[in-house]
Amino acid sequence: PRDISFCTHVVDSRQPLIVKEVSKDPRFKNNPLVQKYGFGFYAGFPLTTSKGHVLGSLCLYDNKPREFSERDIQLLGLFSERAMAHLELCRELERIRVSEARLSGILDMAYEAIISIDDAQQIILFNKGAEQIFGYSQDEAVGQPIDLLLPERFRTLHHSHIAGFAASPGTARPMGDRREICGRRKNGEEFPAEASISKLEVGSEKIFTV
Numbered sequence: 001p002r003d004i005s006f007c008t009h010v011v012d013s014r015q016p017l018i019v020k021e022v023s024k025d026p027r028f029k030n031n032p033l034v035q036k037y038g039f040g041f042y043a044g045f046p047l048t049t050s051k052g053h054v055l056g057s058l059c060l061y062d063n064k065p066r067e068f069s070e071r072d073i074q075l076l077g078l079f080s081e082r083a084m085a086h087l088e089l090c091r092e093l094e095r096i097r098v099s100e101a102r103l104s105g106i107l108d109m110a111y112e113a114i115i116s117i118d119d120a121q122q123i124i125l126f127n128k129g130a131e132q133i134f135g136y137s138q139d140e141a142v143g144q145p146i147d148l149l150l151p152e153r154f155r156t157l158h159h160s161h162i163a164g165f166a167a168s169p170g171t172a173r174p175m176g177d178r179r180e181i182c183g184r185r186k187n188g189e190e191f192p193a194e195a196s197i198s199k200l201e202v203g204s205e206k207i208f209t210v
Contacts, residue, residue, distance in 0.1 A: 004031045010044040010057035016073055017044045017057075021065040033061075040064040043072070045080040050088060058083055116209045121146045121162060124207070135186030151184045165197060166206055172198040175210070 002008045006028060010017045019025050019042045022034055033039045044059035058080040107114050107127040113134065116125035126141040134141070134149055141148065147155045165173065175181055175195040183193045200207045 004028055006031065006033070006042050006044055007057045007059065010046050010059075011054050014046055014048070014054055016046070016077065017042065018068050018073065019043075020068060023065075038063050041066045041068075043068050043076060045073075045076045047080055047084050047087075049084060055084075055087075114209065115141075115146075115149070116207055117146050117162075118208075119166075119206050121159065121208075123148070125209070133185075134183065140186075149183055151182050151190050154182060162197075162208060165199060165208070170199070172196065 004027065006017065006019070009027070019028065022028055022031075022039045022042055028034055028039075028042075031039070039061055041062040041064065042059060043061075044057040046054045047056045047058055048054050058076065060076065107125075108129075110127060110129050111132075113130035113132075114125070114127040115123060115130050118124050123141050123144050123146060126136070126138045130141070131137055136148070146158070150158055161175070173196065175197050181193045181195055182190050184190050195210050198209050200209070
């Protein structure tokens with residue numbers, strides 16, 4: 001029951017709970033852990049998220065009474081912070097994994113080629129549509145320069161176009177308004193193309209998606 005629960009006391013009070021001799025504390029004398037298993041000592045510290053929510057307690061227990069110094073309390077607090085940080089990291093990584101899986105599914109349903117490149121104009125994303133159009137697999141394309149997909153005569157102009165777009169305030173624009181756009185397949189075949197480009201700034205880096 002919550003009214004005699006050690007952990008509930010920690011969660012509700014949002015403070016550490018140190019019971020050096022449990023059998024003499026009237027709050028917990030009816031707790032089954034005390035009656036059936038002979039709890040003699042309990043130390044609990046709240047597990048608090050970065051947003052201030054208490055999810056539970058990190059606790060130590062012993063079957064006999066014991067002392068617990070201020071230094072011990074500090075160490076338990078530091079350990080609870082480390083445990084909470086790990087839990088939050090796991091949750092965030094899972095959220096990212098689910099988000100990436102959803103995005104990957106959406107991208108791979110598109111018939112169009114969707115290709116992202118970094119500041120160095122190296123390919124970092126290459127969807128199924130791009131595989132069908134260009135003939136390269138994702139493993140073959142990712143990490144390669146965007147030149148892989150361009151006829152040689154267009155490469156210098158393309159680099160200049162990307163650099164100009166990177167320096168501009170705009171975040172999206174069509175490509176090829178005043179010039180021809182051509183792609184180059186894995187087998188060397190060239191083909192005319194229509195394309196648009198968008199820009200996303202992540203910290204000091206820019207990511208371009210075509």
